[in-house]
């Protein structure tokens with residue numbers, strides 16, 4: 001196919017293309033080719049997809065609140081201006097993901113932020129100061145003892161002249177340094193000397209991330225008020241490596257930055273809200289488990305939306321392949337029993353939102369060893385026992401939160417089942433969604449997909465919401481929760 005000159009596309013199309021390409025992990029050119037191929041082959045769903053991306057962009061840019069300028073003529077939202085006038089000090093650590101920091105600079109600048117870059121010595125092994133300087137249109141700072149910068153105590157000035165410090169990639173080393181108060185280079189000195197908010201986007205080999213020392217450092221940093229975005233699970237840049245440790249995508253980091261710099265009133269400030277998300281995995285033996293198709297996208301989006309409104313969100317997540325939402329304290333669990341224990345340990349709370357698709361049953365006889373296939377013996381028989389009902393448990397708990405919201409994923413009699421659930425489980429609201437193939441929501445359906453169509457079932461009736469992106473469902477539900485909590489007198 002002939003080459004595609006992205007430069008010649010108008011800005012709006014470029015923004016959409018960039019978003020799609022980032023989601024699919026390919027270049028903008030590859031994304032454009034795939035879309036043209038799909039259009040030529042007459043594949044359905046592209047219009048839906050664009051509509052969905054536009055909605056996601058609107059949510060990302062906050063254009064519903066009319067802060068993002070709308071590009072002239074088309075009436076469509078633009079990402080431009082959402083960080084207008086904000087000053088970001090970006091510290092690039094020495095990891096393979098440093099190349100993504102270059103894209104992050106571009107995305108921040110196209111949203112109106114000014115970006116100043118500090119690079120560690122190790123970072124310069126991965127990307128050049130020339131690239132970072134060209135993209136940030138500023139001098140790149142690398143030296144603590146620099147005669148030009150330090151005559152006015154440059155490390156203090158760098159912090160003073162920023163609204164937010166972002167460390168991306170945050171190496172295990174940088175996390176360890178800040179957690180332990182080390183300041184032996186420019187990056188660590190600026191981090192220790194700052195009184196501004198700090199956001200870290202860790203990126204490292206999964207074994208480095210799961211090492212007890214890194215876990216300890218992360219816990220210390222969280223306690224010290226450092227915010228985190230990611231890491232996510234997935235393929236690592238090193239060949240044959242996969243697991244948790246992949247840096248959040250630049251657009252996820254941008255969303256976290258926008259949330260941290262959002263100065264709108266926070267109706268959920270001071271409210272503690274528990275959210276569950278994702279599936280549970282119920283072991284059969286050490287390598288096999290029973291699971292479901294939940295991706296965690298809806299639950300994570302709700303946690304992020306509640307945090308955006310100022311809530312102190314405690315997310316309990318089953319095993320998912322998406323990054324922990326920014327500004328949300330996340331506990332990771334595998335099974336329904338672990339999820340129940342984690343939720344109960346987080347009580348009391350003002351509200352609890354149970355989005356997770358918790359397995360109804362678990363195997364009673366999970367094997368400690370891998371079950372071997374023995375010729376002539378046939379398949380093993382699995383005895384199932386019922387899992388605890390987490391929603392009902394909290395709905396009738398002595399320390400029941402003021403507002404309890406459940407989710408009902410049904411394939412038949414949606415409203416009847418949701419109303420029964422509301423009564424039996426002691427919930428105030430049930431968010432009912434049709435997860436059948438007839439739901440009409442794209443080929444991937446509600447579970448695992450990006451769109452949702454829900455009905456809100458409460459004692460006062462059923463409210464039907466139109467089909468929308470999961471981020472939009474999350475934003476509307478967060479607003480509804482804020483409204484409901486405002487009327488609850490404790």
Ligand SMILES: Cc1cc2nc3c(=O)[nH]c(=O)nc-3n(C[C@H](O)[C@H](O)[C@H](O)COP(=O)(O)O)c2cc1C
Pocket residue numbers: 092093094095096097120121122123170171172173174203204205208
């Ligand atoms: C090829 C290569 C890739 C590396 N990738 C990472 C990484 O992704 N994350 C990390 O924490 N450290 C990584 N390291 C180790 C860091 O570069 C090393 O700990 C360094 O001291 C970090 O310095 P800094 O924290 O000052 O940037 C890598 C090292 C090499 C040689």
